[in-house]
Amino acid sequence: MRLFAVVTAVTVLAVAGRWTAAAGDPPRERQASSAGATLRGRVDIQRLAVAPERRPGVVDLATSTVPLEPEVRPAVVYLESTAVPKNSTLRAVPPKPDLARIDQRDETFVPHVLAVSVGTAVAFPNNDITFHNVFSLSKTKKFDLGRYGRGKSQTVVFDKPGVVRVFCDIHSHMSAFVLVFNHSFFTTTDADGRYRIDGIPAGSYSVTAWHEGAARDTHTVTFPPGGGAIDLDLSVR
Amino acid sequence: MTRAFVAAIVWWSIAAAAGAQTLPSEPISIGNGRVVLGGDVSAAIAPVDPGFFSYGQYEHSTLRQFRIGLSAQVRAGRRLSLLAEVRSENLEDVTPFALYARVRPFPNHRFDIQVGRIPPTFGRFARLAYSKENPLIGYPLAYQYLTSLRPDSVPASNDELLLMRGRGWRSNFSVGNLAPAPGVPLASSLTWDTGVQVIAGLKAVTLVGSVTNGTLSNPRVGDDNGGKTVAARMVVSAAPGLEIGSSFSRGSFVSRTALDALGPLGERDIAQTAYGLDVEYSRGHWLTRMEAITSGWRMPMLSTGLIQPLRSTAISAEGRYALLPGVYMAVRAEHLGFSHVQGRSGNLPWDAPVMRVELGAGYYIQRNVIFKASLQLNERDGGRTTTVRLPAAQLLFWF
Numbered sequence: 263m264r265l266f267a268v269v270t271a272v273t274v275l276a277v278a279g280r281w282t283a284a285a286g287d288p289p290r291e292r293q294a295s296s297a298g299a300t301l302r303g304r305v306d307i308q309r310l311a312v313a314p315e316r317r318p319g320v321v322d323l324a325t326s327t328v329p330l331e332p333e334v335r336p337a338v339v340y341l342e343s344t345a346v347p348k349n350s351t352l353r354a355v356p357p358k359p360d361l362a363r364i365d366q367r368d369e370t371f372v373p374h375v376l377a378v379s380v381g382t383a384v385a386f387p388n389n390d391i392t393f394h395n396v397f398s399l400s401k402t403k404k405f406d407l408g409r410y411g412r413g414k415s416q417t418v419v420f421d422k423p424g425v426v427r428v429f430c431d432i433h434s435h436m437s438a439f440v441l442v443f444n445h446s447f448f449t450t451t452d453a454d455g456r457y458r459i460d461g462i463p464a465g466s467y468s469v470t471a472w473h474e475g476a477a478r479d480t481h482t483v484t485f486p487p488g489g490g491a492i493d494l495d496l497s498v499r
Numbered sequence: 500m501t502r503a504f505v506a507a508i509v510w511w512s513i514a515a516a517a518g519a520q521t522l523p524s525e526p527i528s529i530g531n532g533r534v535v536l537g538g539d540v541s542a543a544i545a546p547v548d549p550g551f552f553s554y555g556q557y558e559h560s561t562l563r564q565f566r567i568g569l570s571a572q573v574r575a576g577r578r579l580s581l582l583a584e585v586r587s588e589n590l591e592d593v594t595p596f597a598l599y600a601r602v603r604p605f606p607n608h609r610f611d612i613q614v615g616r617i618p619p620t621f622g623r624f625a626r627l628a629y630s631k632e633n634p635l636i637g638y639p640l641a642y643q644y645l646t647s648l649r650p651d652s653v654p655a656s657n658d659e660l661l662l663m664r665g666r667g668w669r670s671n672f673s674v675g676n677l678a679p680a681p682g683v684p685l686a687s688s689l690t691w692d693t694g695v696q697v698i699a700g701l702k703a704v705t706l707v708g709s710v711t712n713g714t715l716s717n718p719r720v721g722d723d724n725g726g727k728t729v730a731a732r733m734v735v736s737a738a739p740g741l742e743i744g745s746s747f748s749r750g751s752f753v754s755r756t757a758l759d760a761l762g763p764l765g766e767r768d769i770a771q772t773a774y775g776l777d778v779e780y781s782r783g784h785w786l787t788r789m790e791a792i793t794s795g796w797r798m799p800m801l802s803t804g805l806i807q808p809l810r811s812t813a814i815s816a817e818g819r820y821a822l823l824p825g826v827y828m829a830v831r832a833e834h835l836g837f838s839h840v841q842g843r844s845g846n847l848p849w850d851a852p853v854m855r856v857e858l859g860a861g862y863y864i865q866r867n868v869i870f871k872a873s874l875q876l877n878e879r880d881g882g883r884t885t886t887v888r889l890p891a892a893q894l895l896f897w898f
């Protein structure tokens with residue numbers, strides 16, 4: 263019954279075209295809260311990433327002869343309370359479960375990194391002519407969606423905070439990250455590395471730039487009462 | 500050489516694991532993808548197999564084996580790649596399993612020419628990548644079980660052939676090489692052949708053709724009889740998740756040593772001819788495979804001066820079902836049968852028919868570390884040992 267409700271909700275919202283941003287799209291602009299502060303800046307991503315190569319296709323009848331080009335992958339910037347979690351003012355603002363999607367296209371997960379709030383339902387539509395089998399063995403969320411073909415989609419609700427690595431059981435070079443937060447104060451950098459988080463309650467927080475599996479740069483920032491904007495550039499090396 | 504190779508693998512694994520604080524899970528890419536290295540390490544344990552059901556050509560049981568494999572792809576340009584794989588089993592010799600050049604004359608089209616020690620053209624199982632694609636620990640009978648036939652030693656009569664029923668692990672005949680040695684499977688998956696292979700992909704159809712030095716049962720680096728093997732395969736992706744393949748292979752089987760011992764009879768057409776049909780279908784949490792291979796050998800018999808046609812047919816079906824994320828169960832059932840020949844003891848299959856069922860389960864400790872456990876039940880209608888039950892466990896790591 264719960265599954266039916268989720269699927270129905272996903273379908274209705276998909277038709278309405280309310281999917282959240284995919285890779286390459288600008289990061290979500292959160293509605294600035296009149297009561298909260300804004301954190302903005304740029305993450306200098308000097309770490310070039312290469313999509314995992316296919317394993318040497320010694321036994322395959324044909325594999326690509328063209329090496330993959332290195333690319334700059336987005337970072338995720340998020341806040342964490344420096345106070346004990348139960349007193350976190352970040353948690354006072356309830357997270358907004360959303361709908362999101364990670365496409366399977368050209369044997370690649372798109373986007374490669376997705377940041378969501380707890381309770382978000384993420385759809386995994388297959389746009390390739392071949393089957394895919396999305397799965398994760400991460401402690402945060404274990405799932406195995408089985409094999410399905412083009413035009414089909416399966417949905418996973420991420421109900422615990424943490425990092426979830428997503429793979430395809432058929433194509434070992436496919437991988438993605440889903441970062442699940444129990445608050446709403448996070449965002450993904452755009453193509454230029456820029457980010458913006460609005461509506462931040464007054465307080466002292468650590469601000470972290472996460473990139474390709476690890477927190478790469480962390481700063482402590484204090485937001486005074488009365489809002490305002492703070493500029494903070496971060497670095498990923 | 501072996502120890503240096505093993506030491507290099509262990510050193511690299513420890514270094515990579517220490518750096519990443521976990522086992523490496525992706526191939527190593529060097530020079531912006533110009534060089535890509537992958538590998539697998541597997542360790543399998545099982546009781547001693549008194550009937551030699553699970554032994555292969557290298558005199559190792561597939562259920563009691565420690566194997567290290569390292570593969571590499573070097574991209575020398577858009578049109579040329581060099582591919583290689585070396586393996587060491589039970590820390591013995593390092594064997595160049597594959598070593599070939601892949602030429603893609605038209606980079607935007609699926610048309611490749613491969614030259615060297617190339618992947619098998621025939622059948623489905625032999626090309627399944629690494630042990631990960633094998634849901635169980637044992638290999639299918641057609642690709643592993645040793646019949647009594649040997650390329651370098653041939654029986655002088657049907658009676659001599661029937662005497663070796665169920666003794667493929669160590670057979671010997673009176674023509675050619677007299678020393679006992681392992682026989683050959685229908686199609687070898689443990690050794691690759693040497694020659695030229697052409698692959699063309701046309702939408703949902705993949706066509707493969709090759710000319711090689713050895714035969715389907717006895718792949719070789721060098722030619723041992725002056726005859727070549729021609730093989731072809733067609734794979735049709737009939738629908739998402741459904742692949743149907745058919746294969747053909749024909750080549751001179753008996754080696755020059757045995758041909759010379761046969762005298763004028765060795766001048767006759769002495770070939771192995773095989774046909775294969777395979778189907779793979781997957782959907783949801785299911786994966787099923789079926790494969791049938793029939794192989795015929797034309798075996799010269801000095802006692803009659805005639806060619807004795809011998810045939811063997813293997814049928815296997817396997818299924819895998821993912822019970823939970825990272826947990827699956829699998830089963831394979833198969834039969835290997837042989838045509839009848841007339842001897843003094845009656846009209847009998849020329850080798851002892853074998854039935855095998857293997858049940859197992861796999862657990863992913865992490866994405867690229869799998870623990871497998873299985874129970875293999877073997878029954879043979881002949882030989883000294885006719886029934887063997889083999890529990891086995893395997894730990895497999897790949898990157």
